[in-house]
Amino acid sequence: MSTKEWQVAIFGTFDVANYGDLLFPILAEAALQKRLGAVRLRAFSYHSRSTPEWPYPVTSVSELPQFVDSLDGVLIGGGFIIRFDKVVAPDYFPPSPQIHHPTGYWLSPALIALQHNVPLIWNAPGMHRNPIPCWAKPLVRLALEQSTHVRVRDALSANTLRELSEQVQVEVLPDTAFGLPELIDPQQPTPAYRRLCETAGLHGPYLVVHAINGLERFLHLWKTHSATFARWQLLLLPIGPVLGDQESTLGTGLPRAVSLATWPEPLLLAEILAHAQGVIGHSYHLAISALAFGVPIFSSADLSLGKYTALREYRGVHALPNGQAIDPQWFLQRLGTTQPCPRVSAAREQVHRHWDRVAELISQGPRSTSQALDRFWQALPGLLEETHLDWREECLSKQAELDELKVRLQQLTDLQAQQQELIGQTSGELERMYSSSSYRITAPLRSIRRGFRYLLRRWNRC
Incomplete structure (x- = not known):
């Protein structure tokens, strides 16, 4: 075990009062210290927090540029943080309008780490029925392909990310909170x-x-x-x-x-x-x-x-x-309470092996990823243009669908008007028939016919 003090950063929403989010830095620090010895784990989120008001210090992502060159590893997640919607939590926004929301606490740090050759590790973050927008796909693909270790917490998240690239191995890892018995003995x-x-x-x-x-x-x-x-x-x-x-x-x-x-x-x-x-x-x-x-x-x-x-x-x-x-x-x-089921024991073993691998990757030192980022920046204008064209084509396609729906709606409206007109005509004819003198004169005959049909039905049943 090295005598070095390792500098590791973890990114997520650790600045909000939510039990699951607050667990991840605690679990990561304990697991890495057990394997590497002295580890300084720095939790990054939108907003800074300090003890004793908060369980541990949290550094704002706005300060990442001044720390990144000193880092030995970057962990993304866990939790439901692979997302692109704006409603993460009530009144929860970046500390600066220059930081994109909500990728500013997970995707941007991942790209910054890669630009500085810092090993990038996906620490079982997840999605939750949310798609990846067109503009973000090249960036997420880049982050995945240049990462040393990509683990997400459920199969649906893994399947969504696998669609972005055939080069990256995205695997499912049970949530790291399954490691809680390492820290708590009932x-x-x-x-x-x-x-x-x-x-x-x-x-x-x-x-x-x-x-x-x-x-x-x-x-x-x-x-x-x-x-x-x-x-x-x-x-x-x-x-x-x-x-x-x-x-x-x-x-x-x-x-x-x-x-x-x-x-x-x-x-x-x-x-x-x-x-x-x-x-x-x-x-x-x-x-x-x-x-x-x-x-x-x-x-x-x-x-x-x-x-x-x-x-x-x-x-x-x-x-x-x-x-x-x-x-x-x-x-x-x-x-x-009972003994945890065998599936839970297997999940704990998977989490244990995950931390073994994370510690190994961190101890191996920097990786040459900055050149891949440089090539991406060269290609970025073209990607942005393609994304714009894709967006334009999508808009035109949606407009065509909308126009078709409008035509069908107009056809249905016309058909409804025709039906209403026919009903009005039929009602008018019936009203004229009921009010005619011939209809009133033949009323007794119709009554006799109904009575005769009734007697005939009774006769047939006998």
């Missing part, structure tokens, strides 16, 4: 956890409830079958305050419910989950943390969509019934 509660339980009034087994909307059926179960669950307390816990999580969302009148005076720092929150008898909620990292410690997770997420598809293969994830009441016996039978 058999040895920390003093901080003991103090929290004492302060909050948690004196026995408890369930954790994610403080969000959408859990009404579970809350109804808890209220209407209170006696069934009398041995458990309920801990109301925000997972992502930046996303609006708050205890008041769950309402009042919940039997044996407690909440915390302050939002716990990431590892303490993870320890709370490790000691729970069950977890109810929507958060992806709520589920991952529970799985890592063998705690059953009752998920309100749609496990058939996006990033949540990665959870379906793990025993211990139970989808809450959609559109129907929760059977108390079904819920009761699934409570209680």
Whole structure:
């Protein structure tokens, strides 16, 4: 193990109060220090943060140019950060208008690292049902092809990125939060956890409830079958305050419910989950943390969509019934901690090998990637022009589709007008017929005919 102090940067949204995002630098630093010895891990996000108000220092991406030449490695992610939409979190924007949003905290740093020959590693970031726009494809392709190690956290993300280039090996890596048992031992509660339980009034087994909307059926179960669950307390816990999580969302009148005076720092929150008898909620990292410690997770997420598809293969994830009441016996039978399932153990081993490889790549030193970037900058004007032409062709194609739809709409409108006119004509003729003297004179004959048909039908049935 080298005596050198390695300088490593990790990029993501570590400047927001969201449990999963805050975990990644902590997990990365512990894993790399275990393998490399002295490691200075610098977390980069849009905005700077400092202790003790924040769990660890965060450096603004606006300062990256002055640090990049001293770096031995760059990690991108994890979390849902491979994205191009503007609504990442409420009022969350770059520190400078010159930094693109939202690629300024993941794609731009990746390209800067490559320009300075710094080994670039994708630390299991992910997408979530979001496409890559045309303008970004050349840049993302470049970053992928020049990276030393590309791992993403689910198959859907991997498939989307693989479509960009046949040269790059994009592989799926389970979320690095599966490595939490390396840092937390449920058999040895920390003093901080003991103090929290004492302060909050948690004196026995408890369930954790994610403080969000959408859990009404579970809350109804808890209220209407209170006696069934009398041995458990309920801990109301925000997972992502930046996303609006708050205890008041769950309402009042919940039997044996407690909440915390302050939002716990990431590892303490993870320890709370490790000691729970069950977890109810929507958060992806709520589920991952529970799985890592063998705690059953009752998920309100749609496990058939996006990033949540990665959870379906793990025993211990139970989808809450959609559109129907929760059977108390079904819920009761699934409570209680167990040994993590074999799939979780395999995920931990994959994460372990990932960190072995990351440490190896960092220790190998700089890579010659700047020339590839230089060639890309030479080609960039042409790419921008092609992207503009592609965009123009796409607009023309969309306009043609729109024109066709307008023609069809006009045809349908004309047809509807013709039908209305025909209905009006028919109604007028019927009205004239009903009001004619011949129609009134023949009315008795029509009545006799109806009566005769009725008698004939009865005769045929006899």
